[in-house]
Amino acid sequence: MYNSSKISIAITCAIALLFSAAALAGPKTSYGLGVTPTKEEIALWDIDVRPDGQGLPIGKGSAIEGEAMYEAKCASCHGSFGEGEGRWPPLAGGENTLKDDRPEKTVGSYWPYASTLWDYINRAMPFPAPKTLTVHEVYAITAYVLYLNDLIEDDYVLTQDNLAQVKMPNQDNFYADDRPDTHNTRCMNNCKKPKDIVIVQSLRGITPEQEEEQEQGAAKVEEKAKPTLSKNALAGEAPYKQSCFVCHGSGIADAPRTGDKNAWASRLKQGTPMLIKHAIEGYIGDAGVMPPKGGNMNLTDEQVTAAVHYMLEQN
Numbered sequence: 001m002y003n004s005s006k007i008s009i010a011i012t013c014a015i016a017l018l019f020s021a022a023a024l025a026g027p028k029t030s031y032g033l034g035v036t037p038t039k040e041e042i043a044l045w046d047i048d049v050r051p052d053g054q055g056l057p058i059g060k061g062s063a064i065e066g067e068a069m070y071e072a073k074c075a076s077c078h079g080s081f082g083e084g085e086g087r088w089p090p091l092a093g094g095e096n097t098l099k100d101d102r103p104e105k106t107v108g109s110y111w112p113y114a115s116t117l118w119d120y121i122n123r124a125m126p127f128p129a130p131k132t133l134t135v136h137e138v139y140a141i142t143a144y145v146l147y148l149n150d151l152i153e154d155d156y157v158l159t160q161d162n163l164a165q166v167k168m169p170n171q172d173n174f175y176a177d178d179r180p181d182t183h184n185t186r187c188m189n190n191c192k193k194p195k196d197i198v199i200v201q202s203l204r205g206i207t208p209e210q211e212e213e214q215e216q217g218a219a220k221v222e223e224k225a226k227p228t229l230s231k232n233a234l235a236g237e238a239p240y241k242q243s244c245f246v247c248h249g250s251g252i253a254d255a256p257r258t259g260d261k262n263a264w265a266s267r268l269k270q271g272t273p274m275l276i277k278h279a280i281e282g283y284i285g286d287a288g289v290m291p292p293k294g295g296n297m298n299l300t301d302e303q304v305t306a307a308v309h310y311m312l313e314q315n
Helices: 004-024 039-045 063-073 114-124 135-148 208-225 231-235 237-248 261-268 272-281 301-312
Strands: 060-062 157-159 283-285 288-290
Touching: 060 063, 060 135, 063 135, 114 135, 135 157, 231 237, 231 301, 237 301, 261 272, 261 301, 272 301
Parallel strands: none
Antiparallel strands: 060 157, 283 288
C-alpha cells in the first residue's frame, strides 16, 4: 500500500527522467517560426564595409565626377567646401585640433578609415533620402570628400581595390582599450529616495519626462498658431517633413524658412508655378542651391507640388 509521500517521490523521479531524456536528445532545431532567409535576402542586409575593404561592391568614381554630385546632394548641409552649414557637421578641416579644448572632428582630422566614410554615405546619405545613391555616386562623393581633405588628388579614381589603401591621418590614434571593466556597487541600504532626487537640468534623451512636458507644451502653442490648410497642402505635410524640413525648417544654405514671410516675399513674386518647377527640377541661384525634389528622387511630382503648397500656406 502506497502512502502520499511515496507517490510524490515516484512522480518526481518520473519528471526528472523525462527532462533528462529531453536533454540527451539535444536542442530542438526548429520551433516552426519564420522561414530560412534566401541568399538574396541576406545580401540585402550584408552591406557593412570593413577597414580592409572587404564588403565593398565593384565600382569606381573620382573627385572630379563627385563634385557636381556633392553640390547637388550634400553641400546644402555640409557646405560647398565641407565647412558645414549652420549646425550641420563639417567634413573637412580641423587639422591638428584634436588636442585643443574644442577639437574639430572631421573626416580628415579624426576618422580612422576611408571605409567608414564610404559605408556611412552608402547607408545614411543624403540625409533627407538615405539609400538613394548609386554605387558609382557613393564612390565619387567619397572621393570628393577625401579630396576636400587633401588625402587624394582630384583625378584619383577610387575603386573597391584601392579604397583601403587611403591612409587617414588619425588612424594610428585608434587602439583597443585594454583597461579592465569597472562596476558601480548597487545601493541596497540607506539609498536615496526617488522623491528626494531633484532634476536640476533637462538633457535631451536623458530626462524623458521633462522632455515630454516641453514637447507637449510646444505642441499646444503650435496647434494654436497653426493655420487652416487646404486639402492639397495637407497632402504635402508628409513629404515636407521627410525631404524639405531639414533645410526649410532651419534656413540651411539660405533656404527660405517655412513661416518666414520676408524670406518668401521675393520668391512669391515669381509665381507658384515657377516655385514648383524649381522644386521639381532643382535650381541654382545667388542665394543658394535647391536640389531636385529636395534630394529625394523617389518623390513624385505631385508630392513635391503638395509640399510646396504646404510651405506657402504656412506664410
